[in-house]
Amino acid sequence: LKGLTECVQRGITQVQSNDGQQLGNIRNPWKVYSELEAEGKLPCRVFLTVPYKEVGNGQQPAGPQQHPSGLLSCHRVKLWTDGALGASTAAMLEPYSDDPEGKNIGVLQLSPEEIGEAVA
Known part of the structure; x- marks a missing residue:
């Protein structure tokens, strides 16, 4: 207040x-x-x-x-579907270029099916 x-x-x-x-x-x-x-x-x-x-x-x-x-x-x-770019948690199709292991593609909070259901 x-x-x-x-x-x-x-x-x-x-x-x-x-x-x-x-x-x-x-x-x-x-x-x-x-x-x-x-x-x-x-x-x-x-x-x-x-x-x-x-x-x-x-x-x-x-x-x-x-x-x-x-x-x-x-x-x-x-609707949160993924993380944020600054934390390298935004979902990507390819790994982050600054990831030393080359494996981090971010974090999905919802599956593609859940996203489809949410926006339907």
Whole structure:
């Protein structure tokens, strides 16, 4: 709440939040933001993005949601398919050129089948 209030003080009127259990910061972000909105304490518009692995888990919305006030909505899903380039964990078709063993092609978080299912 303090961070959202500071955003408003600096002229930022909306934020995108990637809160989720995977990130370990808020146990049930939709409920927390909903309660703030219901109490009139949500100082700016929040677009909640749900991690794919948390969709429909009872802690996150299972589908698109929007509060009547328009201050809180959830219409997006974050899908992690691989790692990051900086850590040499982004999935590649060929090994990283700086890998001394020439074997590192990154890390897939989901199988090709799971990715297909997620975007279908």
